[in-house]
Amino acid sequence: MLWRAVLTLLTAALLALFLLFITLPVASLFLRISPEEFLSSLTEPVVLDALSLSFVTATVSTVIVVLFGTPLALVNARRDYRGRELVDTLTDLPIVLPPAVAGLALLMAFGRRGVVGQYLDLFGIQIGFTTLAVVMAQVFVASPFYIRQARASFEAVDSLYEDAARTLGASPGTVALRITIPLAQAGLVSGAILSFARALGEFGATIMFAGNFQGRTQTMPLAIYTTMQGDMNAAISLSIILVVISFAVISAVKIVTRRKY
Template identity: 65%
Template sequence: MASNQADIGPYGERSLAELVNQEQEIIGIPSRTREVALKAGLAFMLVLAMAFIALPVVALFLRSPLDTTLRSLHDPVVIDALRLSLTTSTITTITVVIMGTPIAYVSARFQYFGKELADSLIDLPVIMPPAVAGIALLVAFGRMGIVGHYLNGMGISIAFTTLAVIIAQVFVSSPFYIRQARTSFEDVDLAFENAARTLGASRVYTFFHVIIPIAMNGLISGAIMAFARSLGEFGATIMFAGNFQGRTQTMPLAIYTAMQGDLDVSLCLAIILVAFSFIVIFLVKTLTRRRVHKNAGN
């Protein structure tokens, strides 16, 4: 008994270790098998998901004849659509960033009456089908719309103009930026703002010199999301702005129009759109690469 106790040690650590070993021997093989099976299952699901996303993109490139794609870059329809898409999406993104940044900050930092309602309203375009958004914009800003009616009286017509394309894009893409910006501002520790204020910085100075730089990564991600959403916008644009070459026919609308005549042309347009989107997003990410800053204290 005494020798047994000496072997085990005063706190029973050896017997505990033996128990653990025993347990591992008993459950060892089945648990290892389970782990391997789990990993294999997860790997399979990952490959499946990747294939599901990659396959259509790969198919697009495989099916598009390269010479036709390059030739179509000189086609006036393509040039007009590409120019219009890049211009309107850039203006939209700048508008969304300028308008959305203060809204996102207020939403992240302040409590006010009707905040829940305001936040829900900001997110509404995400769940609203683009075609519905298009009709809604038409009945608001169209010639007979509730606001458009008065604007028309002043000689201002919005519907079926390039401005309508931008309005449609701002409407559908703003939540993508505001949601991301709101989260980024929420992540900025309040202590940074307080420190800046005790050092003599006004709220505006603090916002531009402390809060914005710390939240910058998230703001850039949000702007890229909004740009990508604008570039791909179709439903609201065709309903509210129409489909006029050089004026309202953006790349997605040109793809749709070309598809009704020649699938090859439509495929080429699609390739060009994918390539340009990728280049723009890649450039923005590369040029603005920064480190993530969350908390200076830790």
């Protein structure tokens, strides 16, 4: 009896301590800045540039990930072919790959002297240190978050519905568009949200492959890193925005993944 009470108490203490460890630093961001300072730093060019660049690039990269990732996830969920496991492993790779490695790898491929980049350079096309490079870095690191979730959602759709649709006259393409994708919708949306969030937070690969130029490649995480060396209020303001977005992302995923059927 006593032991159980002690155990309960101990568990509660551990839980409280851990929650404090997570919430205290986040709360400190809000405690270190007054609402007026927060609002005034939102008008600074460095903050505004980073905000708009981040939203544009993360949106574009999420669209690219969804366009390419959806068919890939559908094929891997439904078709059994040689090398499927290898494709799965490769698409998962960016999750475990350190972002700095991803950035260097992209530079080695698409940089001016890169394996592909040297030929693009002949045509006057440069990718490294441009906004395009920001998007590419984000697609690289964020795609697994969508593809994994999409594949799992497609696998959860009972193939009986697809069979029934075929006998009713639906071609494989129509089955995908009218049956499989709508039934997997919740998982696809939450995967896209997670992928967007990961793209928004991307730092390491971006700074290595795209550099850190305000208005062109300086996304919010890069702007935080840069401004904290001089203008701490701008860094904190950007951080607060990212904290709020993170909360919104978690809530959004929880809401869309509530079971409908």
